[in-house]
Amino acid sequence: MIELAIPSILSLVLDNVYHIKISEMNKDAALCWKIVTDKRNDVLSGYGQRVARVQISSVSSDPLQVSSLSKELRYFLRNIQGSFDGVTINSISEKETIPDYSGDPDVHRKIIDFNFHYGEQP
DSSP states (O other): OHHHHHHHHHTTTOSOEEESSOOTTOOSOEEEEEEEEEEEOOOSSSOSEEEEEEEEEEEESSHHHHHHHHHHHHHHHHTOOEEETTEEEEEEEEEEEEOOOOOOTTOEEEEEEEEEEEEEOO
16 A cells, blocks of 8 residues: 555655656656565554655756755655555655666756655554
């Protein structure tokens, strides 16, 4: 269910949100996300707390816009809690920033890993 909550959360920061790959048609700044890992605590009900490591990329043709969007994303996710699409977000913590080695001079991106601490609602 975290797959439904992530785009809902990210769309509060920016309207252009994509899973794994950005549309070829998109020319504006965008956020792109993918789940790297999703681990659950061992509980009998299966509804215990989980931690998903999510990689989120800020992408734009303007390097200043990418930097600004990344800062906004960091601040926003640090303060988010609540229910989104059947998932209760307890906290989101930043793990690391990964350098972009795509080699495309017209596309700038910042890749940040976040840990989403959440529980699924029964």
